[in-house]
Every structure is written in C-alpha cells, then in structure tokens.
Amino acid sequence: MNKNSEPTIHDIARELKISASTVSRALNDNPRISLKTKEKIKAVADSLGYRPNTLASNLRNKKSNTIGIVVPLINRHFFSSVISGAEDVAYKAGYTVVISQSNDLAAKEINIVQSMFSNRVDGLIISIAMQTDTFEHLKLFRKKHIPLVFFDRAVPEIETDKIVVDDFAGGYRVTQHLIDQGYKRIGHLAGPQNLMTYYDRKNGYMEALRKNSIPYDESLVIINTLTSDEGVTAIQQLMDLPHPPDAVFCGNDTTALSVMIYLRDKGIRIPEDIGIVGFSNEPFSKVVSPSISTIAQPGFIMGQKAAELIIRKIENKERTYQTITLPTELIIRESSNRIN
Amino acid sequence: MNKNSEPTIHDIARELKISASTVSRALNDNPRISLKTKEKIKAVADSLGYRPNTLASNLRNKKSNTIGIVVPLINRHFFSSVISGAEDVAYKAGYTVVISQSNDLAAKEINIVQSMFSNRVDGLIISIAMQTDTFEHLKLFRKKHIPLVFFDRAVPEIETDKIVVDDFAGGYRVTQHLIDQGYKRIGHLAGPQNLMTYYDRKNGYMEALRKNSIPYDESLVIINTLTSDEGVTAIQQLMDLPHPPDAVFCGNDTTALSVMIYLRDKGIRIPEDIGIVGFSNEPFSKVVSPSISTIAQPGFIMGQKAAELIIRKIENKERTYQTITLPTELIIRESSNRIN
DNA sequence: CAGAAATGCGCAATCGATTGCATTTTTATT
C-alpha cells in the first residue's frame, strides 16, 4: 500500500495473494467465501488498520446512506429537537445525517437542497423557510423519486409524506380550556397566516368560540410575527381596548412570556385577572413564574417519525404518501389555572 | 443516457460527440478548453438537467468537502448554537456538515467517529462525551493527519486545535462575585472532573477562595453529572451539613434551577438566604424567577471559530496547533444579587 | 514556407469497492 494513503482491499489482497473480489466478499460476510479465508482476511484487515472507504462503496452502490435535513434554524429548540430525534433513528438504521439551515431564506434553501441532491442524499427531510414561495428545488426530488418528507411547515401543492402537528386541535383546546376556566373575553396573538401552522391555530381558536356560542370579536385578534417585542406591542393594543380581554391565547411561548412580563409590570395578576396560554412548550415555559400553560409539540418524536418514514421509503420503495398528524398536548400550568 | 439514472458527463460527451475529459474540464472552467466548446457543453448540461455527482468527484479527489461535528446532544442550546455557527461558516466555504450526537456515551462516540472516518470527512469538530475516557478513536484522526478540533470539552493529552472558554476565569469570577455579595460559605456543584471544563471551573472556584483567604472546605463541593435530579440530591446533602452553605456555584444552569426550586419549596429565599449562580446562560436562566446569574458561553462564535480553524487546516495544511480561549461573561441576575 | 510554439482535445488510467460470470479447486459419486 502507498505510504501516505489508506489501506484498501487491494492491499489486503496483495498481502494474501488473493483477489480483491474475495476480500470484498469476505468483509461483507458473503457466504461464497470460506470461513477460513474470511478469518485470514479479517486478521490482515485489522493488522493493516483497514477502514472501508464509504465514498467508493457509495459510488458503486449508488446509495449514500445519508439523509439530508434542512431546517430554518438549527439553533432553535423545536428544530434541534426534531434533528435530534431524526439523528437518533437514522443512526440506528445505519444512516448518516447531513444538516443545513436555511436561515429562513429561500435562496439559501434552494442552494442547500441542490447541493444535497449533488451529494446524492438518499432522502430529504425539510421544514421550509418562511420566505420560500417557489418549489422547483423540491419538485426535483419528487421527479427523481428521491424520498422527501416535510415536517411542520409543509408545502400543500407537493404530494409527498408530511408530518405535522394538529394545530387546529391545539388552538381549539387552548381556547376551550380558557373557557372552562371561566374566562369570558379571549384574545389571540396569531402568527403569519400564510403559514398553515398559524392559520390552523387561529381557526381552532375561532371554532372553539363558535362551539361555545361566543361571538368572534376581530379586535381581539392581532396578527404579527410573534417576536418578543411584538408580543408587548400587541398586548398593549389589546389592553387599550374599551373591553380588554381577560385571557390571551398567544401564538407561541415567546410572546406569552413577554405578554406576562408586561402585565406583571402593570400589576395585573396572572392567572387571576388575565389568563395566558402559549404554544410550543419551550423549555422556559415550565420554569418561569408563573409557569406558562402551553401546547406541547413533540419535536423529538416528529424527528423520529420523519426519519422512520423516509427510511421506509428509501428501503421499501413504498409509493403511497401519508400525512401524519401528531397529536398536541395541552399542558395546563399556572398562567391559566385559576380554578384549582 | 440510461432512462432511470442521472445524466453524467459521458452523456453530455456522447451528445456532442466529444470526450468526457473535455466535458469535465469545461464544467470546471479549465482554460485548456475553448470558450466556444465550453458554452456548447454547458448548454447541453443544462438541457439534460445534469448535476455533478459529488460522490464520484470526492472519490477521485480524495476529498469529501465534508466536516463532521460530534456533540453530546444536538438538542441542547449551547451545542445547537455551536452547530449553527459552524454550519454557517462551513456552508459559506463550500463545505457540507454532517452531525451526530454521542448522547454522552463513549461507545456511541467511538462508533460515530469511526463512521465519520469511513465517510472520509475532511475534518472533525468534536466535544467529547462525558463518559469518554479512551481516545484511540480520536488519535486515529491525528495519526492520519485529518484535522481535528476540540471545542468546549477537549482532551489534554491530544495535541491539536482547541477552542474552549476560560472556565477557570469563569469559576473564579463567579466565586469572587458571590464573595463580593457578602456570601461567606460558598458551595460548589461540580461536574465530572475528567472533563477539563468542570475541572477548571472548580479550580477557578478554589483559587478565588484562596485569594480571599477563605479556607477550602471539601464537604461543600459535590461532584456528579449535573442533571436536574442530581442537583436536588446535592443541595439536600449540602443543606444537611452542620454548617450549610449560604451560596452555591452550580456547574450548570440546569442544576442551578433544580436547586432553586428545591430551596424555594423549603421556604428558603433566594438571593437573601442563599445565593445561586449557574453556568452556560441557558435561555431559561434569564426568564425564570428569580432569574439566574450565570456565565455566558459564546456558543455560536465557538462554532464559527471551530469551523474557520478546521477549514484553514484542511486547506492550508498548517502544522501548528492553537488553543483559542474565548472569554466568558459573568451575567449577574437576581439569584445572586442581594446588594443592589 | 518550413519548423516551432501554442492551442484544443482525447486516451486511458485512476480513485476503492462491488458483482455477474467464468474458472479453478475440492468433494462426492459411481
């Protein structure tokens, strides 16, 4: 073997004066090779410190054993949980996971997806960027029959596997819970309505009102991008109403928190005076005081399911697509619990 | 070209009745090919929907343009921040990032690292698992001259690039701060001492005591793996001492929080009765009540630096190793501030 | 206008592992 390069099956073959084919088969436990030969080969492989070159193997097998994951931002709890869950399953199934973040920019997302294609990933798991509005880069995967799974933020017009949470039910349950707690005027901080997730949450909210014969009051619903600051602006606006709300369903935990801090500073008690519920069950929601009632989205499980699904597709060539809707869980904490 | 497989440079060559070499050179803008030919080739490549097969290219070039990152757990703010920063830099430099998590298990870490080797990553960025105590799998990278960068949790006995935070200074500053706040008996929840990070934090703590002529009391220092539960066990043990501490420097924010919750339930006031400081500035530490004083570790920046460093090594073959120590920042919040 | 120099391109080997088919070796059978 060449001095400064890795040993290959040919080096092993030369050492034993046999052919590389035999070495390859032996290392893959092919029954056509006798046990005795296998043992000799494995011994030499060990002594040479041989490690198979996955690149070569992948090229020949036209399979990279790699799954691509694209998220808006790695450094966000929900997404990193999904990644963690997916990595977990993928690893156990012998797959490597390559990860990129779109930073919520369509241009970067397109780049990433194409690069993953060139890297011949066996499948792609993606939650699209907020900005993304063309989908040619994703249709490419469909066209080439490379498994594609959306999670959380899916593209309705692309028919493929999807894993989402039941945002509608989540919004519904939050609202019903607030009603059950005796709150009468329930406001809602909603996210961008072009994203199905936020759209569905709001619809769930509206449906719960309807079911309880509570008239829908548009002035109680504010739509923004749900940042901390926008939460403050929104709650100010709500509290300035002639009839301010006595409960607010916040589109995420971030705004729930900023709303709570604002109200606390105004001397308004939570949950006695105003009930607050968030969404997503961010780690902090459990530990702030008062703790924030919220909807748990099973990020880790979503990741696991996404990986399981895509691996089934990669390996079985199933041709039917499914949309898995994971149930959400309402976690009742202090911020909305004034009965018990 | 074969019906159900991707077009290759040979397909382009056949189409134009030229050789694959020319196509390859044209697509790589090799000056040996005339402009006219290049244009023709690129036109055909486009019309065929050609995408280079990175696997083949990587095999031939013995370079995967891939950087491996191994962290204990993806789904943790500090680590996901590092990943995010590293991905950012790597992407801009044309590298793909593959990620795995060791779950703090040595066995899995060894597996992952070997698999990354087989995948021929061009470099490896790693923060070792708590459990890891043999380093052959990492020495392999050194032996083969594949760039290796440690971040946060480094291995002293392996000479390579390292990016760490100044844990010693962090521990020192936390302790000095508690002393400045008038706390007299300062305990410490330390992490596994085989990890330099925790070892250094503890040494910083001890040094600050020494500088302030406070005798070191071994019974005030508890070493465990800093989980939430172990935080509780530890604080119980400390409070059961004949002379319990009036302040605790917790090795991370997780234990700081569980300690605080335990004390609160016991009716002990923070920071009046006991001062608490954590480490790492987890997102929740700012928003819990009382908010937790802590040490900020610049995760995103560490990731960026790590990626920059490893890319320089990959591309320049620098042979000198450096240890970059990033400064830490003491963030004083409510849990330890009883003077102002 | 012959010869030199530059330009443009192709041949074939290479990267390392895999595999269909062929060949050799061993074992079993008559």
Next chain:
DNA sequence: AATAAAAATGCAATCGATTGCGCATTTCTG
C-alpha cells in the same frame, strides 16, 4: 479412477469524475 457436482475464488467491468500525457490542429516566427 473418472466424472459429476459443489464449493471457493478470480477476472474484468462498473459506478462518475478527474488528469497526466500525448496527438492533432492551428497560429506564429524568421
């Protein structure tokens, strides 16, 4: 012992892109 059958192994092509070397064509030089 001869032959069939079974077992073990080798040959050579392949995956797709890259590149050193060489050949052919064009352009330049004196």
